[in-house]
């Protein structure tokens with residue numbers, strides 16, 4: 506259904522294409538802002554420098570991962586985002602797997618941390634402890650040898666980001682008349698004027714959602730916030746044979762120290778120290794290991810975390826090998842053939858879950874959702890557009 510009232514129009518006074526809202530960047534943050542603004546009846550135009558977004562939003566696992574969020578407003582935001590993803594998947598016709606997640610315990614200290622988490626888990630988490638037999642009924646991939654059990658959570662979902670990032674713009678255009686300008690690198694946003702090469706556009710309000718490029722637009726705003734970049738290495742297998750199903754996304758004990766949700770567990774520190782003593786390379790390269798399956802049957806495997814403003818463009822095979830070796834401690838896969846390897850980069854602040862800045866009355870910057878942009882963007886954008894967003898909601902150290 507087209508909504509003609511929300512179409513971008515040519516303003517007779519300025520003769521510039523004009524809209525209520527402009528968005529710079531068609532990554533997941535920009536799409537989430539565009540979606541909520543359009544749903545409110547605003548006319549929206551989106552500027553993306555590439556033919557489609559090829560940044561972090563297509564390079565991720567595609568995991569919607571509420572279990573990684575600490576209880577309270579971030580968990581609620583993640584759960585709300587998940588609801589929106591589910592609606593959108595149906596309406597925009599892309600796949601979404603609702604399989605939940607399993608953190609696996611092979612050592613007593615991993616089980617202790619998971620039990621501590623369960624004993625304190627507040628409302629919103631949907632978790633339970635599973636015995637080894639129950640774990641194996643959930644996933645044929647889990648290695649039985651030495652398995653003590655696992656923390657199952659029902660809230661995690663998987664999308665294929667390559668598919669979603671292309672289908673959402675088409676849906677927004679068709680349903681709400683959102684106008685996308687691809688191959689349009691925005692050079693400046695000055696009050697209500699957006700400059701793309703020799704062309705200018707106008708908008709009452711512009712949202713700058715430029716991801717890892719925080720050097721082009723409003724760089725001085727970012728410098729004040731000690732922003733950095735995180736590089737991650739990822740792999741994807743060929744589709745698994747004969748329709749084999751992984752079931753829930755699997756991860757091992759290393760993931761417990763990666764997400765903020767588990768930081769409240771008293772025994773996490775001792776567990777982390779054991780890992781550091783036994784395998785310091787995991788800490789050095791920021792490795793924790795997850796495997797998920799998209800609806801094409803491919804397994805997505807990662808990842809590592811390296812921080813700095815400039816990154817080598819080259820992937821390190823030893824890092825991939827460390828990831829695959831750790832994966833082999835908890836998962837048996839029918840076909841281990843790696844079809845694709847890549848790296849992704851996202852911006853990150855040391856002590857914030859996102860950055861929302863207002864360099865002027867007409868501009869809002871939304872960035873640095875770190876490793877949780879797929880999980881949080883739709884809920885965050887809904888709060889921003891509705892005017893209910895509270896700056897620096899928790900001040901938590903989001904590790905992802």
Ligand SMILES: Cc1cc2nc3c(=O)[nH]c(=O)nc-3n(C[C@H](O)[C@H](O)[C@H](O)COP(=O)(O)OP(=O)(O)OC[C@H]3O[C@@H](n4cnc5c(N)ncnc54)[C@H](O)[C@@H]3O)c2cc1C
Pocket residue numbers: 529530531532533534535552553554555557558559560561562563564565566567568569570689690691692714715716717718721722737738739807808848849850851872873874875876877878879880881
């Ligand atoms: C390897 C990896 C795995 C991850 N896994 C997960 C996961 O499983 N779950 C999860 O929740 N999160 C995950 N994340 C994090 C998530 O992918 C990011 O938080 C999210 O994609 C960031 O979205 P974004 O829109 O801010 O950035 P981007 O996706 O980088 O989009 C920004 C867009 O802005 C465009 N742009 C920039 N400047 C301009 C300009 N001047 N003019 C026009 N266009 C411009 C760029 O071309 C780009 O398309 C992962 C990230 C990585 C890298």
